[in-house]
């Protein structure tokens with residue numbers, strides 16, 4: 222019976238959780254797999270003695286090279302983050318024929334070709350379940366569970382911080398700045414929250430899911446990314462009064478025109494499952510041509526949920542190395558010679574239903590707006606209730622359009638913003654379909 226030896230690089234939030242899980246659940250893991258999994262080395266530059274981990278059989282080092290150079294280590298776990306040292310660790314491990322496990326979505330999204338090609342060319346395996354959706358096994362679902370389906374689209378709330386802020390704005394009537402501060406105080410947001418609130422973290426995860434779902438490599442920079450920092454309380458209230466919640470969604474679709482991929486705030490029906498995902502939770506809906514709609518829900522981050530995903534990968538790799546001795550499911554679910562490079566459609570070439578919020582000087586100006594939409598040939602399907610949401614001297618008012626080409630809607634709203642009675646730039650929010 223082979224022992225699977227693990228080296229962990231980085232004993233931060235996820236690294237410490239991973240060591241704790243492997244220690245606490247050692248017997249149940251061995252019962253299930255038939256072999257022991259042991260952390261033999263850990264690299265950290267922080268003090269580690271106070272972590273709730275038994276270090277008696279773990280050699281602690283301040284150099285990741287001690288792990289990479291250790292011929293006894295089978296699986297190198299990269300939990301440092303960033304794309305400098307982290308990339309070196311993964312590429313080096315794979316190059317030496319070891320397996321690598323990572324939670325590093327930023328690295329995979331920006332360097333997918335290099336990292337996945339290294340995985341394909343190595344006798345070792347690459348596990349990256351923890352890079353999307355924390356504890357939700359969405360990578361394994363797409364790679365293995367839906368392996369027979371053509372994935373047509375997916376849509377998800379995959380950033381807990383943004384969802385916490387939007388939930389708090391909606392449920393407790395907080396404005397964006399207060400909700401962000403609360404998220405930071407509760408540990409849901411970093412001191413620099415840019416990646417979370419500007420949609421960048423969601424975008425990293427969308428690229429990873431697109432590559433897996435559509436068996437192709439994409440350029441991160443082609444993805445349309447818009448965050449939630451421009452969402453105001455009046456948008457949430459108006460959307461609610463019209464039967465919708467606002468969520469930050471990461472979405473992709475294999476449409477007739479090409480591959481769509483985008484991250485932006487979106488209106489979702491108040492009674493939909495996505496609308497009811499609250500706080501820091503994540504949910505991902507995948508649509509396959511035979512399975513239809515599926516929905517996965519759970520904690521999208523945090524020490525223990527993310528460690529659960531990391532350890533799932535270590536066990537999977539351990540099973541291949543130990544008993545099966547066979548091949549792992551290819552890193553992006555298809556053989557290397559089937560992996561193509563694809564482009565993402567520019568947002569202008571997509572279409573959607575739109576919520577457009579105006580701030581008016583006078584409620585009679587609504588007629589002029591309605592006429593402009595009529596003249597542009599864009600049907601208005603719903604108008605917000607004015608009285609419910611008026612504020613002094615800036616009357617918030619919203620409309621819902623029919624499904625229309627993005628470039629037509631953008632052109633119209635640009636013209637409308639030049640009208641004298643529009644007191645503030647109008648806000649366009651796409652509706653999830």
Ligand SMILES: NC(=O)c1ccc[n+]([C@@H]2O[C@H](COP(=O)([O-])OP(=O)(O)OC[C@H]3O[C@@H](n4cnc5c(N)ncnc54)[C@H](OP(=O)(O)O)[C@@H]3O)[C@@H](O)[C@H]2O)c1
Nearest residue numbers: 231232233234235264265266300301302324325522523527
């Ligand atoms: N936290 C989550 O819930 C979560 C969820 C999903 C994915 N992830 C991903 O998981 C990865 C790790 O995230 P995390 O939250 O665990 O980060 P973290 O708490 O900051 O942990 C990273 C650790 O690596 C240490 N480190 C930095 N340079 C090192 C070096 N040269 N050698 C050894 N250790 C070094 C850091 O020390 P210093 O603090 O001194 O720099 C820190 O303790 C990231 O890629 C992140 O995106 C995290």
